[in-house]
Amino acid sequence: xxxxxxxxxxxxxxxxxxxxxxxxxxxxxxxxxxxxxxxxxxxxxxxxxxxxxxxxxxxxxxxxxxxxxxxxxxxxxxxxxxxxxxxxxxxxxxxxxxxxxxxxxxxxxxxxxxxxxxxxxxxxxxxxxxxxxxxxxxxxxxxxxxxxxxxxxxxxxxxxxxxxxxxxxxxxxxxxxxxxxxxxxxxxxxxxxx
Numbered sequence: 001x002x003x004x005x006x007x008x009x010x011x012x013x014x015x016x017x018x019x020x021x022x023x024x025x026x027x028x029x030x031x032x033x034x035x036x037x038x039x040x041x042x043x044x045x046x047x048x049x050x051x052x053x054x055x056x057x058x059x060x061x062x063x064x065x066x067x068x069x070x071x072x073x074x075x076x077x078x079x080x081x082x083x084x085x086x087x088x089x090x091x092x093x094x095x096x097x098x099x100x101x102x103x104x105x106x107x108x109x110x111x112x113x114x115x116x117x118x119x120x121x122x123x124x125x126x127x128x129x130x131x132x133x134x135x136x137x138x139x140x141x142x143x144x145x146x147x148x149x150x151x152x153x154x155x156x157x158x159x160x161x162x163x164x165x166x167x168x169x170x171x172x173x174x175x176x177x178x179x180x181x182x183x184x185x186x187x188x189x190x191x192x193x194x
Contacts, residue, residue, distance in 0.1 A: 024130065026084040027091075030123035034094045035077030037116030040109030041101045042070020066105035069097050073117050080124050091124030 045066040048055055076090045076097070083090075098117035101108040108114025 026082075027080050027087050027124045027127035030087070030091065030120045030127055031077040031080035032120070033077075033116050033123065034080060034090075034120030035074045037094075037098065037109075037113045037118075037120055038070040038073030038077065039113065040070075041073060041105045041113035041117070042067050044106055044109050044113075066101070069101045069105060070109075070113070073097055073113075077120065080120075084129070087124045087127055091121040094118075094121030094124065 045063045073094060076094045079090045080087055094117050098108060098114050098121065101114055101117070105113070108117070
């Protein structure tokens with residue numbers, strides 16, 4: 001390795017920063033909990049546990065319904081990650097599917113899938129995109145693509161009167177003359193001292 005090439009540690013930190021930026025722009029934990037809630041709901045009705053010579057199958061008459069609910073919850077979790085604009089719809093749908101899984105899928109995957117999907121849906125509904133902190137406020141740096149050059153200051157709409165300075169006297173026609181005796185030129189509604 002040369003001294004100029006980035007090492008494994010630098011690459012790891014780069015990808016970690018990119019992942020953190022990606023995670024911060026979407027309801028990441030809501031999507032993860034919703035997907036994790038879909039797994040036991042879809043899997044447990046088809047699972048067969050063996051305890052020594054005893055095999056235990058937890059099937060339900062509506063096993064296909066459990067599979068559909070679990071797959072829909074996983075899809076909604078992915079939707080929360082990759083289409084954050086529909087996070088409220090996905091959250092409400094995840095909560096409704098979690099409630100439906102109680103009677104359909106062994107108490108919602110033995111309450112584990114039910115609780116994970118409920119929390120994921122609630123987090124998705126309550127999540128809002130963060131506001132970027134202004135530069136120099138100490139609240140963290142904004143990404144490079146969000147930074148802009150300082151915009152030029154806008155000219156004041158009228159003459160600026162400082163505290164303690166004499167006020168300009170009104171002219172005929174409603175316009176006021178500057179206190180220093182200069183004239184005002186009008187150019188498209190803007191006044192400029194000349």
